[in-house]
Amino acid sequence: MSDTARRFEEVLNRPSPWLDGAGPQSDLVVSTRIRLARNLSGVPFTHRAREEQLQGVVASVSSAASSTNAFRESFLLRMNEVGPLDRQILVERHLVSHELGDGARPRGILLGPEERLSLMINEEDHLRLQAMASGFQLAGAWAVADKADDELADALDFAFSEEMGYLTSCPTNTGTGMRASVLVHLPALVLLQEIHKVLKSVMQVGLNVRGLYGEHSDVMGNLFQVSNQTTLGQSERESIESLDRVARQVMETEVRARERLVRDARIQTEDKVWRAYGLLRYCRAVSAQEVINLCSAVRLGISLGMPGLAPLRVINELLVLTQPAHLQRTFGGELTPAERNVYRAQLVRERLAAAEGTGA
Amino acid sequence: MLCQICGKNPATVHFTEIHDNKMSELHVCERCAEEKGLHSEPAKQKFDIAAVFADVMNSMTTTEEERVGHVQCPRCGLLYSAFKETGRLGCAECYSAFQFQLRPLLRRIHGDTRHKGKTPARDGEVVSIARQVQRLYDELQRAVEREEFERAAEVRDEIKRLEEQEKAPRAGVERSK
Numbered sequence: 198m199s200d201t202a203r204r205f206e207e208v209l210n211r212p213s214p215w216l217d218g219a220g221p222q223s224d225l226v227v228s229t230r231i232r233l234a235r236n237l238s239g240v241p242f243t244h245r246a247r248e249e250q251l252q253g254v255v256a257s258v259s260s261a262a263s264s265t266n267a268f269r270e271s272f273l274l275r276m277n278e279v280g281p282l283d284r285q286i287l288v289e290r291h292l293v294s295h296e297l298g299d300g301a302r303p304r305g306i307l308l309g310p311e312e313r314l315s316l317m318i319n320e321e322d323h324l325r326l327q328a329m330a331s332g333f334q335l336a337g338a339w340a341v342a343d344k345a346d347d348e349l350a351d352a353l354d355f356a357f358s359e360e361m362g363y364l365t366s367c368p369t370n371t372g373t374g375m376r377a378s379v380l381v382h383l384p385a386l387v388l389l390q391e392i393h394k395v396l397k398s399v400m401q402v403g404l405n406v407r408g409l410y411g412e413h414s415d416v417m418g419n420l421f422q423v424s425n426q427t428t429l430g431q432s433e434r435e436s437i438e439s440l441d442r443v444a445r446q447v448m449e450t451e452v453r454a455r456e457r458l459v460r461d462a463r464i465q466t467e468d469k470v471w472r473a474y475g476l477l478r479y480c481r482a483v484s485a486q487e488v489i490n491l492c493s494a495v496r497l498g499i500s501l502g503m504p505g506l507a508p509l510r511v512i513n514e515l516l517v518l519t520q521p522a523h524l525q526r527t528f529g530g531e532l533t534p535a536e537r538n539v540y541r542a543q544l545v546r547e548r549l550a551a552a553e554g555t556g557a
Numbered sequence: 558m559l560c561q562i563c564g565k566n567p568a569t570v571h572f573t574e575i576h577d578n579k580m581s582e583l584h585v586c587e588r589c590a591e592e593k594g595l596h597s598e599p600a601k602q603k604f605d606i607a608a609v610f611a612d613v614m615n616s617m618t619t620t621e622e623e624r625v626g627h628v629q630c631p632r633c634g635l636l637y638s639a640f641k642e643t644g645r646l647g648c649a650e651c652y653s654a655f656q657f658q659l660r661p662l663l664r665r666i667h668g669d670t671r672h673k674g675k676t677p678a679r680d681g682e683v684v685s686i687a688r689q690v691q692r693l694y695d696e697l698q699r700a701v702e703r704e705e706f707e708r709a710a711e712v713r714d715e716i717k718r719l720e721e722q723e724k725a726p727r728a729g730v731e732r733s734k
Contacts, residue, residue, distance in 0.1 A: 238649055239695035241633045245647040250698060257691035260720065321645075343675070350677035353691055356649035361663070362672025364649045368659065369666055371652075373674035403668075430669020534587055 218509030220332020234374035261352035267345035285522035378424035385454035418489035470498030560586035
């Protein structure tokens, strides 16, 4: 097995470290992400470039990256050399976008240790640098991305204009090319039906809110991604500070809502949490959507300090491990949606049982 | 519930999107989700650029719009009308070629047109091997375009030499190459 294959195997065999539930304020924020978009000055943007130009981009970017400290320990995966299932796994782990995951053109990803830092090559922009961190760590993630970007800029000519900043394929990224986002968990605000008011105020200050997949009543496992919208007219630091400020306000509102839940509806809340836990612990067939919603309730219970539930890390990891490609890899082969539900239930039971230290 | 696209299979993939304070929902089966490139991951962060274009263009007359549509980037050949359709620019040069059209667009999107963030940290003294290699790739490209194959071969050899030089001290260690 080649070194690259072995290291990819290592990545696939362990859950994403940013799901470890150990970062600051992990009871409210699952993860923090900073993404920087960059292009090489002499080459047309990815969608207009020819195959051999894109190969040149892969070659010069990976060569430049190998001389940096930030990517010293990383390895290059070429998308056309990665099978469709493994590509989908990278998408489920938030390492690769759907666009990069198609594997048809010369594209790749440089993966750093612990998945903290990664670099997509020839996505919508030639370079998409991504720093991921567990919990609420905007400043930390920015420091990592900023440093890596400086090192890369030392070796590569980025498309840049003094007036408009970093020039990107889509004008929504022009300027800093930065998207900073935090994935916040807001179950109490949803339960108390105050979420729309909160989201509205977040969007009014120019931030963007998106969810994970969701259904009418219980929206997307109560996980919301809050990110900056504008990239011109604001420095990276200003964007991050404004996101930081707003995210803290949202978190504070959620904390107060959780306190009210415990004060006014302790039994109902505990009942909801333990019913969710019971379903996860003993189910025999379950959809990914249901797992995410049930995990949300258990997550709430953990945050409220209810004893006897699984550690936060185990619950966070289920979000990714129960996705279709991860499941199919774990259970060795292609599965129909119905089969997946059965294997998913098995995986969830086993992981919760292991956390309890008993048999499934 | 049945898939909202094919209307045949049960909807097992659910999307909720919040945009401009409005929440919209989509319920589809896995096959349609795959076919439509929908994915149950929040990768769809695309600004609704069509709406912004529509807004900017509404303020123009038809002839004006036609004239603007024919503006072309001298480097990559992209027409402004094509940019309008896809929302993607073709190369860095497009920013200069379409600057008069882009400024109002950027203002609409960001509320500003001036960059206030960082500038690339350029190492003025030592041009790293990687940057030399990148420049040579650009040159190789141009040589091939002009069908100067002798020059292209020279450049290719030079790239090879530099890449080997770069690799040499780390022989035996496979990393990010």
